[in-house]
Amino acid sequence: MEDGPSLRSRIREGDCAVLKRDDVFKAVPVLRRRKIIFEKQWFYLDNAIGHVYGTTFEVTSGGNLQPKQEVEETNTETKEAGTDNRNIVDDGKSQKLTHDDIKALKDKGIKGQEIVQQLIENSTTFRDKTEFAQDKYIKKKKKKYEALITIVKPSTRILSTMYYAREPGKINHLRYDTLAQMLTLGNVRAGNKMIVMETCAGLVLGAVMERMGGYGSIIQMYPGGGPVRAATSCFGFPKGFFDNLHEFPLSKVDSLLSGTFSTETLPSEPEDNALADEESNGLTDEKQTSLQGTEEESTTEAAMEINQTEEQETMDINAEDVELKESKEKENKENVREKQRKQWERRKKLLETAALLREKNADGLIVASKFHPTPLLLALLEFVAPSRPFVVYCQYKEPLLECYTKLRERGGVINLKLSETWLRNYQVWQRLWQRSTLAGCTPLNLQWGALGCGASKPGPS
Numbered sequence: 001m002e003d004g005p006s007l008r009s010r011i012r013e014g015d016c017a018v019l020k021r022d023d024v025f026k027a028v029p030v031l032r033r034r035k036i037i038f039e040k041q042w043f044y045l046d047n048a049i050g051h052v053y054g055t056t057f058e059v060t061s062g063g064n065l066q067p068k069q070e071v072e073e074t075n076t077e078t079k080e081a082g083t084d085n086r087n088i089v090d091d092g093k094s095q096k097l098t099h100d101d102i103k104a105l106k107d108k109g110i111k112g113q114e115i116v117q118q119l120i121e122n123s124t125t126f127r128d129k130t131e132f133a134q135d136k137y138i139k140k141k142k143k144k145y146e147a148l149i150t151i152v153k154p155s156t157r158i159l160s161t162m163y164y165a166r167e168p169g170k171i172n173h174l175r176y177d178t179l180a181q182m183l184t185l186g187n188v189r190a191g192n193k194m195i196v197m198e199t200c201a202g203l204v205l206g207a208v209m210e211r212m213g214g215y216g217s218i219i220q221m222y223p224g225g226g227p228v229r230a231a232t233s234c235f236g237f238p239k240g241f242f243d244n245l246h247e248f249p250l251s252k253v254d255s256l257l258s259g260t261f262s263t264e265t266l267p268s269e270p271e272d273n274a275l276a277d278e279e280s281n282g283l284t285d286e287k288q289t290s291l292q293g294t295e296e297e298s299t300t301e302a303a304m305e306i307n308q309t310e311e312q313e314t315m316d317i318n319a320e321d322v323e324l325k326e327s328k329e330k331e332n333k334e335n336v337r338e339k340q341r342k343q344w345e346r347r348k349k350l351l352e353t354a355a356l357l358r359e360k361n362a363d364g365l366i367v368a369s370k371f372h373p374t375p376l377l378l379a380l381l382e383f384v385a386p387s388r389p390f391v392v393y394c395q396y397k398e399p400l401l402e403c404y405t406k407l408r409e410r411g412g413v414i415n416l417k418l419s420e421t422w423l424r425n426y427q428v429w430q431r432l433w434q435r436s437t438l439a440g441c442t443p444l445n446l447q448w449g450a451l452g453c454g455a456s457k458p459g460p461s
Contacts, residue, residue, distance in 0.1 A: 011048050011055075011151060016236035018158050020150040022143065025162035027154065027234040035063070041147050048151055059147035068148060081131040088125050096122040102145075116141045154235050156180075156207040163203060163231060171200040171231070172370055172395050178421045179204065182366060183211055186391040190215035192363040193356075195383060197221040197250070197376060199369040202232035208366065209241055217244040219353060219362070221253070221380065223371070246353040253379050256354055357383050365390035374403040378410070384456045387414075415455050 011017060015030045021039050028036055032046050043063040048055070057065035097119060105115050119141055120126055126134065152158060160176035182204070188194060188211045196218060198204040205220055209232070212218070220227050227247050255261040362384045367376055373392045384390060394400045397420070404418045 009053055009153070011045075011051050011053060013049050016154060016234050017045075017053070018152050018154050018162065018234075020152050020158075021148065023165070025158060025165070027159065027162065038149065041149070043149070045151075051151075053151060053153040056148055056150045059149060065149065080127045081129065081134055088128055094123055094125040095119065113142075113146060115145045119145075156183075156210050159206070159231060159234055160203060163201070171203050172368065172393070174200055174203065174368060174393065174395075175421070175423060177423055178393065179207055181421060182368070182391045182393060183207060185389060186364045186366050187389050188212065188364060188366075192216045193219075193361065195219045195221065195362045195365045195380060197365075197367045197369055197380060199223070199228070199371070200231070202227075202229035204366060204368045205229065206232040206235045206237075209237060209245070210235060214238070214241045214244075216363075217246065217356065219246045219248060219356060221248055221250050223250050223369075246349065246356060248350070248353045248357060250376075252354075256357060257379065257382055261354060361385040363388050366393075367391070368393040372399050372402075374399070374406050377403060378406070381413075381456060386456055389455050413456060 011030060013030055013032060016027060017030050019026045019028060019036070019038050024039055026038050028038075028045075030045050030049065032049070033044060036043055036045060041059050043059045043065055045065065047065045048057060051057075051067065056068045058068045060066050102115065102119075105118065116138065120138070123137075126137065129137065156179065157176050160171070160174065160179050163171045164173070164175055186194075188208050190211075190213050192212060193216060194208055194212070196205050196208055197220075205218070206229075208218060214237075222228070252261055360383050365377075365380055365384050365388070367373055367380065367390070369376065373394055377390070377392055381390065392400065392403065394403075400418060404416065407413050407416055
């Protein structure tokens with residue numbers, strides 16, 4: 001048995017990892033000799049390969065990453081603290097170290113933690129500040145001079161936090177707390193057969209796949225020409241997770257429900273087509289050969305003697321042209337064969353997905369899209385088994401109110417609820433946090449994250 005963390009908990013080349021610095025995240029692929037720029041720092045991930053996820057690295061000279069050594073922080077500088085900051089004047093003369101001095105320290109290879117310590121020792125006003133002001137000063141200087149990067153394993157919470165902070169519009173302003181409620185209310189678990197319709201860059205799909213752990217089947221409904229899975233690829237799922245992932249276009253849902261759905265007849269195996277093409281090409285080559293033979297016989301001997309030298313040069317050029325033409329034809333045949341194979345696999349998978357939907361026994365439905373939820377929900381509910389849950393997320397409350405009213409009038413659903421999700425921000429004072437669990441509360445920061453849920457009509461008793 002292997003000692004220590006398993007291989008899956010270690011950073012490997014080809015993985016998708018998340019870089020973390022304070023509250024800023026960025027998803028990057030782990031590749032050797034690839035320059036990464038993150039929070040005004042550039043570095044390479046070569047030295048991180050083999051370490052455990054969650055390790056904190058320090059960026060050294062040359063862009064190399066070195067694991068941070070755990071050093072016990074001395075609190076000698078914080079033992080002497082003032083009681084009031086009113087007498088401190090910020091005139092820019094309290095720091096004895098100049099910009100050139102700090103640059104010289106960096107050039108000598110002195111680490112950020114030592115630079116911060118020197119800044120503290122050369123500050124004439126540090127010991128007069130209050131304890132809270134001293135901690136704030138230290139954190140500010142550490143953030144500026146300590147280049148610390150933590151590499152963490154992707155998860156639903158981390159990626160949803162990253163997307164919400166960097167590109168909230170791409171995920172329809174879906175917060176991680178709302179996404180957690182969706183997974184819970186939708187009863188997403190291993191072995192289920194789930195239908196997911198989302199336009200959140202694949203974040204909701206990835207969250208469902210992570211919760212199911214590769215067991216069960218997922219049908220992704222997508223608008224347009226193909227599914228978007230940018231966020232899904234950031235999870236770094238094994239290939240086995242995608243074996244039971246199916247996709248179906250929204251444009252064909254109506255025809256599937258009406259019974260008129262039909263795709264073009266599946267072509268024969270690509271190998272058969274390739275053989276047929278080769279046979280036809282062989283016949284064509286024979287005809288061309290016989291034709292060339294006839295033309296050569298019709299050439300007079302006089303013309304051949306006169307133009308013998310010119311014909312020799314022409315034959316050499318023609319031979320090169322023929323070789324080039326044959327290589328191009330061979331390459332084109334391979335491209336056509338590969339294109340036919342992909343088209344055949346795509347149509348085959350589409351038919352398999354349609355067969356899964358026709359069973360109408362899905363264990364759950366999750367909708368989180370930028371489109372109006374009412375027509376989407378009414379159409380996709382037909383594929384859900386009786387008494388199975390469904391969840392609909394919308395950034396605004398008005399479309400969900402209309403959807404809620406429509407479902408009430410239509411009937412066929414039970415336990416229908418409409419809720420507002422919001423997150424309360426707390427401001428925790430450090431001294432209170434150290435002494436007790438009480439915290440001061442800032443005014444509520446409300447933002448609409450409308451969430452509707454319910455269950456399909458019960459089956460016969």
